[in-house]
Amino acid sequence: MSADTAGTVSSITQTHCPYCALQCGMGLRRGAHGLDVVPREAFPVNRGALCGKGQNAPAVLASGARLTGPLVRDTREGPLRPATWPEALDRVAAGLAAARGRHGPDAVGVFGGGGLTNEKAYALGKFARVVLRTSQIDYNGRFCMSSAAAAGNKAFGLDRGLPFPLADIPRTGCVILVGSNPAETMPPAVRYLTELRANGGTLIVIDPRRTRTAELADLHLAPRPGTDLALALGMLHLVVAQGHTDEAFIAERTSGWPATRAAAMAHWPELVERITGVPVPALREAVRMFCAPQAAMVLTARGPEQQAKGTDTVGAWINLCLATGRAGRPYSGYGCLTGQGNGQGGREHGQKADQLPGYRSLTDPAARAHVAAVWGVDPADLPGPGRSAYELLDALGRDAPDGIRALLLMGSNPVVSAPRAAHVEQRIRALDFLAVCDVVASETALLADVVLPVTQWAEETGTLTSLEGRVLLRRKAVDPPPGCRSDLAVLGGLAARLGHPTGFSEDPAEVFDELRRASAGGVADYAGITYGRIAAEDGVFWPCPTPEHPGTPRLFLDRFATPDGRARFTPVEHRPSAEEPCAEYPLLLTTGRVLAQYQSGAQTRRVAELNAAAPGPFVQLHPRLAARLGVAEGEPLAVVSRRGRAVAPARISTDIRQDTVFMPFHWPGEGRANTVTNPALDPTSRMPEFKVCAVRVTRAEGGAEG
Numbered sequence: 001m002s003a004d005t006a007g008t009v010s011s012i013t014q015t016h017c018p019y020c021a022l023q024c025g026m027g028l029r030r031g032a033h034g035l036d037v038v039p040r041e042a043f044p045v046n047r048g049a050l051c052g053k054g055q056n057a058p059a060v061l062a063s064g065a066r067l068t069g070p071l072v073r074d075t076r077e078g079p080l081r082p083a084t085w086p087e088a089l090d091r092v093a094a095g096l097a098a099a100r101g102r103h104g105p106d107a108v109g110v111f112g113g114g115g116l117t118n119e120k121a122y123a124l125g126k127f128a129r130v131v132l133r134t135s136q137i138d139y140n141g142r143f144c145m146s147s148a149a150a151a152g153n154k155a156f157g158l159d160r161g162l163p164f165p166l167a168d169i170p171r172t173g174c175v176i177l178v179g180s181n182p183a184e185t186m187p188p189a190v191r192y193l194t195e196l197r198a199n200g201g202t203l204i205v206i207d208p209r210r211t212r213t214a215e216l217a218d219l220h221l222a223p224r225p226g227t228d229l230a231l232a233l234g235m236l237h238l239v240v241a242q243g244h245t246d247e248a249f250i251a252e253r254t255s256g257w258p259a260t261r262a263a264a265m266a267h268w269p270e271l272v273e274r275i276t277g278v279p280v281p282a283l284r285e286a287v288r289m290f291c292a293p294q295a296a297m298v299l300t301a302r303g304p305e306q307q308a309k310g311t312d313t314v315g316a317w318i319n320l321c322l323a324t325g326r327a328g329r330p331y332s333g334y335g336c337l338t339g340q341g342n343g344q345g346g347r348e349h350g351q352k353a354d355q356l357p358g359y360r361s362l363t364d365p366a367a368r369a370h371v372a373a374v375w376g377v378d379p380a381d382l383p384g385p386g387r388s389a390y391e392l393l394d395a396l397g398r399d400a401p402d403g404i405r406a407l408l409l410m411g412s413n414p415v416v417s418a419p420r421a422a423h424v425e426q427r428i429r430a431l432d433f434l435a436v437c438d439v440v441a442s443e444t445a446l447l448a449d450v451v452l453p454v455t456q457w458a459e460e461t462g463t464l465t466s467l468e469g470r471v472l473l474r475r476k477a478v479d480p481p482p483g484c485r486s487d488l489a490v491l492g493g494l495a496a497r498l499g500h501p502t503g504f505s506e507d508p509a510e511v512f513d514e515l516r517r518a519s520a521g522g523v524a525d526y527a528g529i530t531y532g533r534i535a536a537e538d539g540v541f542w543p544c545p546t547p548e549h550p551g552t553p554r555l556f557l558d559r560f561a562t563p564d565g566r567a568r569f570t571p572v573e574h575r576p577s578a579e580e581p582c583a584e585y586p587l588l589l590t591t592g593r594v595l596a597q598y599q600s601g602a603q604t605r606r607v608a609e610l611n612a613a614a615p616g617p618f619v620q621l622h623p624r625l626a627a628r629l630g631v632a633e634g635e636p637l638a639v640v641s642r643r644g645r646a647v648a649p650a651r652i653s654t655d656i657r658q659d660t661v662f663m664p665f666h667w668p669g670e671g672r673a674n675t676v677t678n679p680a681l682d683p684t685s686r687m688p689e690f691k692v693c694a695v696r697v698t699r700a701e702g703g704a705e706g
């Protein structure tokens with residue numbers, strides 16, 4: 001049985017999950033009560049396996065919470081009421097034009113999402129720069145893995161989540177997973193780790209908590225949150241001291257080693273133990289396991305990346321790979337396990353503040369000229385780089401200096417997902433005008449002047465780029481509710497109202513063809529990728545510059561993407577987190593995800609099966625800390641930082657350090673973890689420090705503090 005180019009086999013539409021960056025393949029079949037998910041064994045990444053989120057994905061489409069018609073608010077304080085599409089689009093165009101007319105183009109902001117298809121991300125960036133002429137565009141993918149992107153660009157001259165397919169993992173000798181919990185965030189990927197171990201390889205997990213993934217490991221190191229940079233430096237120190245460096249590789253394929261070596265030698269194992277809490281023998285064991293085989297990998301995720309020193313932390317792990325010759329060789333290297341469904345493609349095609357399509361820099365005159373020619377505009381008319389995501393949100397409102405007065409938001413829910421969320425919510429409320437495109441009435445959509453109900457996932461076709469750099473096609477399987485339109489149609493309708501009647505197609509295939517031309521010659525070159533090829537080949541890895549090019553599953557085997565072809569060491573030093581514990585805030589909070597919920601929960605909180613599995617937030621804490629606080633399992637705990645207070649039931653477990661508490665971040669209201677988190681930014685990636693802040697914890701209704 002073969003699939004046609006429309007991806008239909010016996011009435012089953014071959015597509016991919018709407019959620020995380022693994023982009024599991026799945027089939028969709030029309031059943032008596034909507035779409036049924038069927039396994040897609042032939043897709044090589046997940047080989048038929050799905051987590052509960054994927055299995056229940058169609059439930060969101062039929063959810064009673066689904067928006068099915070535009071809503072508008074007549075006054076800022078008034079209720080949202082139903083409206084026609086022409087009225088709603090007129091209102092959005094007028095709101096954006098009024099802010100631009102009164103305060104200039106940069107008074108209009110655009111905020112996108114890492115779940116948008118490549119076509120939408122591309123069109124949104126073009127809309128911001130060509131129609132609105134604003135520099136103020138960024139997206140929530142900035143919160144996802146921008147530190148890994150910055151470190152990858154520095155070291156390798158290119159940022160792609162994984163420079164090799166996941167299928168290479170079982171063929172390496174050792175994997176270090178840093179701050180990653182795929183057993184909960186992307187369970188079908190765990191089979192690669194179990195296959196690694198079945199093949200005789202070893203798995204090291206570095207995480208302050210003993211997670212489900214850590215339980216699979218040969219070695220689990222539990223450093224204090226915010227100290228994994230020191231841990232990497234300590235390992236590199238031992239690598240040098242024990243003679244595990246690959247001098248030939250360093251000489252032939254890298255630059256900058258002496259300064260990096262010197263920085264590592266200042267981090268004695270005993271010093272690293274004092275900083276991290278990881279005993280020296282465990283550090284030595286990690287080095288022994290990593291250096292024993294011929295090939296090894298380091299994979300990072302949000303743990304090391306979501307820190308105010310995230311770029312340096314990832315850089316330290318890359319340095320470890322380079323010093324041992326574990327990069328640019330088969331079954332070796334550094335990779336980032338990207339989180340959001342299109343976190344990778346979303347940053348390649350122009351919704352990031354500093355980038356143009358094809359991963360081109362907005363400050364590069366040649367890049368500006370190329371993209372401007374595709375868009376039919378003068379390069380001089382393209383704005384420069386704007387604010388990063390948190391800085392953009394922080395600048396919203398009439399009372400902010402050089403404030404953004406009107407915002408178009410697409411596919412994001414920052415009221416729940418942004419750091420210092422109560423402040424961000426206040427900034428959003430201070431806007432003159434807010435328009436939100438979403439599938440459900442998210443917490444952010446409920447603050448909007450206009451809400452535009454859009455199609456999603458199985459109701460539309462589009463491409464996404466997985467964490468492997470594999471460009472995939474999600475196909476339409478069902479018609480959307482009659483009152484919904486695609487984001488592309490929304491942008492086309494707004495562009496026409498704002499004086500650009502052409503140039504914004506609502507046909508994703510047409511948009512993708514334009515994206516291919518805009519990306520041609522760029523770092524993320526999609527010029528040779530077509531919908532037909534993706535269908536025939538089950539995805540095409542970028543770069544793929546011509547139709548004849550096979551795509552690039554493995555990067556850097558011959559040379560790195562730097563001008564001289566060498567990978568660059570970057571000397572880094574450990575430094576404390578932006579907030580360290582003190583008398584008033586003596587504990588550390590770290591945040592993360594749970595298996596049954598996804599990101600801000602805007603969609604998964606609407607699915608009964610997922611809510612039954614993960615109904616609400618909690619505070620995980622160690623039994624000794626619980627005893628000190630006099631708190632029992634399930635009792636409400638208040639977690640308080642300099643920014644605010646979140647309340648959730650205690651979950652007592654020996655799987656967490658005694659100096660640390662953990663909260664998942666999927667819920668709004670009093671259990672909103674991001675009320676507490678710290679927006680301190682990494683100086684390079686502008687990534688907020690979600691993963692560590694100082695807190696005090698009390699029983700919510702009085703009691704001892706800890």
Ligand code: SF4
Pocket residue numbers: 017018019020021022023024046049050051052053054055185186187188189
């Ligand atoms: Fe979807 Fe990710 Fe679950 Fe796969 S692992 S089914 S892509 S949420």
